[in-house]
Amino acid sequence: MNNPDYMEAKKYGEDISLDEELYRNLSGFHIKSLYGPEDIPKFDYGTDLGLPGEYPFTRGIYRTMYRGKPWTIRQLGSLGSPSEANRRIRQLIQMGSTGVSICLDMPTIMGRDSDDPMSEGEVGSCGGVAIDSLEDMRNLLEGLPLDEISINFVSNSQSPVILAMFVAVAGEQGIPLAKLNGTMQNDILKEYQAQKSYYFPPRPSMRLTIDTLRFCSENMPLFNPISISGYHLASAGATPVQELAFTLANGFTYIEEGIKAGLSVDSFAPRLSFFFKAHNDFFENIAKFRAARRIWSRTIREKYKAEDPRSWRFRVHTQTSGSSLAAQEPENNIMRVTIQALSAVLAGTQSLHTNAFDEAFSIPTPRSEKLALRAQQIIARESGVINTVDPLGGSYYIEALTNEMESVSYEYFREIENLGGVISAIEKGFYQSAIADSAFKYQEEIEKKKRIVVGLNEFVTDEEMDIELREPDPEFEKQKVADLTALKKNRDLNVVKTCLSEVRQVIQGSDNVMPVLIKAVKSRVTLGEIINVMRDIFGEFREESIY
Amino acid sequence: MAGERKKRILIAKPGLDGHDRGAKVVARALRNAGMEVIYAGLHQTPLQIVNTAVDEDVEAIGLSILSGAHKTIFPKVMSLLKQKGISDILVFGGGTIPKKDWGILKSIGVGEIFPPGSDTREIAAYLYKVL
């Protein structure tokens, strides 16, 4: 079939390159004006797409997808103090949220107690919950049906301790470990690559991750011990195809490390889940998910020899792009979020978080959070897009884009392999420079108007909208520090000492760290105390600055 | 301008969070605009930042803060500079800093604040103008 080349695009003004850039997607792929059968020349339905719920899962990981069960609506439910967060979570559940994500405050993320000098001014920051001790976890989860509602802890470097606390509270509530639902983000690799909330060097961190993986695969079959996150890579500047390739490469690394540690691939692969960002580029975003499913299933099956079909499934949580929201004319963000959410749904996500429209400049209000939730409900209930699986399957554009996403990913895999794998690539600064390059290029494109953000660099209005922050409340910080001081006074110091020396011992050895951590948190040892012991032994990681 | 020493700027990311995208983009943009940029990286304490500024003999310090701790960190940096008797280093900021706080920061001597969405060319132009 002859394909007319319609690339005779109109030239605007003096900046001719502008026009070509317009026809690239966020990953920089050149987009043709028309896609037809000739753009998927070697297309083989059975091999490339197959049927939903079947290998290679391109069309979706479940047979009937949303016809059988809608995606999980998972909104963020954290706020300052653990008991406030608890109230917020209950509200979200009442409004129809079926899962909740919990963020931590900066000190907790950095493994510091609220009374640590480094924590000053940041307790309860960024809308996160401050978790020092088991007491806090107990308040956070009080009365929540942990075996029904799916809780996602946005927790990384400190995950072994948070997991230990979660396990301990579930035990207090009488819920068997085997019934515990939920997810621990626990993705340390992307911390070094993008999010930068690491403390130990990559290799010891990986060992802790594998400990949690092993513990969960042995005791908590319904729990997702790692949510391999591309979202943060994308937020730091990675393009969609980098997000795809780097995230999958991280996933393969966890698989390899797990296998190296003696776990059978089918014992933990089914519980690995992923976390993607829904970008502004509608179709590129959809292609990213489809490519991810195909690459994951093929690699896990063929390279890592997994036999359980559940290991082949790429399960993913999605969040709309916070960084695409504008502080100018914030109502416009409802629209952005809706389109991004729709693309995630057409892409077959398993759960979805929609951002609040006022998030770019203020603390989301209950009303704006409700609206964000409603956008999902409208897509689910009104738009009819859930009626059939992978509605875009077969579209020449989508299939060609999916193929290109896949092949560019393989180029990245090769590049990472040549650097000696993901951890070596981190140590060599590969991700830092790749992501910094993309971030800088994006900024340049915005400034040269090669990329448009309505209200920011086009159709700019004078509307003044001040940023409002979830500012840490100094009173809350004082209270939290006082509570912690009281807790530290009222516990058996000898028991604490014993626990900490047990932690030290197990860290120096090679046994799984989880049992001693569970014991320690039950004895009111704090998160900061445990992490400090680990810091002592593992040392701290400092990255070389590349920009 | 030939022969004139390049402007030396320290870019730092104080506080605990790791959102260094903005700081890095600005660092690169300033470098491309012909300045000497020292990027101090993540998780710097005010004392570390001020020491680096002195050691590296910079003319300006740019602090990127997204955690909401700006009202703690800027005053600390300013008072440390004062303690060391340094008055000729310009301090400017970026990140999520509400406009309502700008007045407070400027009153303690902070030069300019660049909110999200700022054009990096504006930042460079500002520095060339002020320094």
Next chain:
Amino acid sequence: MKKAIRVVIARLGMDAHWRGSVVVARAIRDAGMEVIYLGNQMPEAIVETAIQEDVNVIGLSTLSGNHLELAPEVVRLLREKGIRDILVILGGTIPPDDIPKLKAAGIAEVFGTGSSLEKIVRFVSGSD
């Protein structure tokens, strides 16, 4: 045998949207009541028809925004003629703030966008 409830349905003034009024008229008819469908009319004509046809209920519909002017007028004209046993109800695009004003003017009930037929029928048939 009890006489069927008679209802006149009219669109107030010049409002062009008939979907709501026709759907409601059908639902009322399907519920066993008698419906006289008037189309667009001004208050005088609506009241006149209502009296001639000996109806129990006047159902008004408008989406154009003329409700504050015309709906109370229907009630006023009825009262002027000494009629108090004809119920006047109103449906359409009605800003919430206007509802108390309309009720104060004698409109028995206001059914805004999104009201269910079942609710309207129940109200009209008097079983509410």
Next chain:
Amino acid sequence: MSKLFNEDVVEEITRKGDRWQQSTGHGGKANDREFRTLSGISVEPVYTPEHTADMDYLRDLGFPGEPPFVRGVHPTMYRERAWTMRQLAGYGPPEETNKRYKLLLSEGATGINGIFDYPTLRGYDSTDPLARADCGRGGVAIDTLEDMRILFDGIPLEKVSSSLVTCQPICNITVQSMYFANARNRGVPLDKLTGTSQNDFLMETCMATAPGVLPPKASFKLSCDAIEYCTKHAPRWNPISFAGYNYRESGCTADQEVAFVIANAIACSEEMVRRGLDVDDFAPRLSFFMNGQSDFFEEIAKYRAARRVWYRVMKERFKAKNPRSLAFRFHVQTAGVALTAQQPLNNIARSAYHALSAALGGAQSVHIDGYDEALCIPTELSSITALRCNQILQLETRVTNTVDPLGGSYFVEALTSKLEEKILMLLEEMDGLGGIVKATETGWIHGKIADAAYEYQNDIETGKMPVVGVNCYRMDDEVLPIELFEVPETAKVQEKRLKRIKKERSDSEVRRALDAISRCCDEDGNLMEVIVESVQSLVTEGEITEVLKDKYGVWNPPLF
């Protein structure tokens, strides 16, 4: 032959699909509801090449800008020119609306979409006793040529494309004539004017129906007069926009929407041919106004199917040769009826994806509803937000990068063919009834639409059709924080102006103008030819209407 898959492949996929289907079941484990589109088409759990096996690429899809135009009416579509962003604007007296036009144009709107108040649409003057409560509501009030002058004051008529939402021929014949007369007075030749007038006889007889409207035949004649006039004098003006939007708002289904606009266009084309015009002279200027309803994929398939059907109709029935005659061009407005008064900001999310479906369906222009539409006339904030939605779609989502991005999707292609089949069936049925004018006279169309509207409402009430905030996820303690729009004083302004005009104009000129119209009716001439001249005498719209109703009589639509 350009079959997409060879038979062996399809056979194998079908076999696998059957096995998959058996092991999967119906696909509604969690609930046993049926999976149907908004218009009631049954949807399969998965679509594969099996469902498009009969498709022939060149015959059924082709290339954009080429027959059968399914992939789009232009070769490069939005890469070359993005769809026009039209935002409806109109309220109060003309001086107020003039301000809103200027605001929207300065904010980046690329065309004007003027709406008129209820009295104007009905052909009444603002001072008519029937008009007193509706003057300035729902649109701008226009009584005489002077109002038209004020409405477009300071707006470059030769540059801005104007869409006059005149709805019904009774209004259009006068208002469009005023627009043209005003252009001439400003020295803009008619052949420089670009724009559209709505002018759809079904609007008068089936949609915006009131007792005592013009009978279908007369209304249809007025509509055809404007088409003929524009073909001869204003070749860049689209003299009719078949108002599928309003059919759909009134309740009909997606396939009915398309079938009714096309049947209407067939009737107009037959009449034009009868009047001696060449199909390729008028058909390129027939345009369509469609509704962006809430079933995302059905809407996309609807637009694609409409292009395929229109191509075949123009090719086969009218032997059109000009590609522009064969290409179905359309404007979309997002569905007002799908918006809710409850939790109004939710409507931004709704309109957002309604508009996206229009873009993916290849619309030529798109209007996005204000989120407060179910509560009041859009405020400034809601109109700007709606415009921004359009801009974000064009500039940020990058769905404009390639033409017909969904082309080839098994689901979209299968749904397109299914809709085509249903549309053709309806067209055949209407042919059997003697065409759309007859089908209107007998009330057949009214019945179809009312049935569908009733079913739609019942589906909402039984919960079969979920509407967030209405029959699910309701909030009991909802406060409506949005600021509502207040219509500015209109009746007094218009009354004052009209009084002055009536005092100042020449009674004998008015008499002569009205006589000319009356004579033209008697002689069955083209009324627009006469009215474009008549309005110069400052004769009012109401006065013209009176003559027309006197000559053609009135009709009560069989609505209920």
